[in-house]
Amino acid sequence: GQNIDQPTEMTATEGAIVQINCTYQTSGFNGLFWYQQHAGEAPTFLSYNVLDGLEEKGRFSSFLSRSKGYSYLLLKELQMKDSASYLCAYNRDDKIIFGKGTRLHILP
Amino acid sequence: DGGITQSPKYLFRKEGQNVTLSCEQNLNHDAMYWYRQDPGQGLRLIYYSQIVNDFQKGDIAEGYSVSREKKESFPLTVTSAQKNPTAFYLCASKSRGGPAEQYFGPGTRLTVT
Numbered sequence: 557g558q559n560i561d562q563p564t565e566m567t568a569t570e571g572a573i574v575q576i577n578c579t580y581q582t583s584g585f586n587g588l589f590w591y592q593q594h595a596g597e598a599p600t601f602l603s604y605n606v607l608d609g610l611e612e613k614g615r616f617s618s619f620l621s622r623s624k625g626y627s628y629l630l631l632k633e634l635q636m637k638d639s640a641s642y643l644c645a646y647n648r649d650d651k652i653i654f655g656k657g658t659r660l661h662i663l664p
Numbered sequence: 665d666g667g668i669t670q671s672p673k674y675l676f677r678k679e680g681q682n683v684t685l686s687c688e689q690n691l692n693h694d695a696m697y698w699y700r701q702d703p704g705q706g707l708r709l710i711y712y713s714q715i716v717n718d719f720q721k722g723d724i725a726e727g728y729s730v731s732r733e734k735k736e737s738f739p740l741t742v743t744s745a746q747k748n749p750t751a752f753y754l755c756a757s758k759s760r761g762g763p764a765e766q767y768f769g770p771g772t773r774l775t776v777t
Binding site for chain 2: 560564586587589596597598599600601604606643645647650651652653654655656657659
């Protein structure tokens with residue numbers, strides 16, 4: 557992805573909490589997305605942050621700091637079905653620029 | 665039901681042949697996008713269109729062509745000039761002025777040998 561960094565892989569245990577970090581650099585910025593993608597499938601929308609702060613949606617929360625170019629996705633009470641790739645992306649004008657994704661492995 | 669369709673899910677072609685991937689949406693979205701995804705990689709933008717009869721190159725447009733003759737349809741042609749065409753191709757659409765998120769089709773996995 558263009559100027560988006562996130563860890564390549566992470567491993568966590570079922571029932572635990574995991575935080576996936578994302579940093580970005582861009583001259584134009586409208587908002588920050590998180591998408592979930594299971595292997596061989598299309599990405600599905602998780603969250604969109606426009607303003608600084610934490611937004612909670614069930615087991616998933618997303619945080620944004622525009623001044624630091626930083627976001628994280630927090631997953632609580634991990635389930636085996638959460639094993640997937642998580643894509644960080646920023647919205648610039650009418651385009652969405654994606655990072656390479658973080659592959660999350662959940663251990664029983 | 666409203667949504668985006670891509671067909672077929674798997675497509676095989678011989679090297680040197682052009683191939684067209686279909687993308688249709690009935691969400692009444694103005695903007696449509698084509699992405700390419702390689703193993704272990706994120707999505708890279710090939711082309712996008714914000715309105716009928718208009719489209720723009722994305723980051724990796726070389727070897728690809730598109731058309732937008734109808735609001736519902738945004739076909740992508742992978743030409744023989746594309747050096748590494750084997751990939752997973754995803755089409756997406758979004759509403760201009762509405763929610764920011766893009767809605768994705770199921771994808772087409774193209775294999776060229």
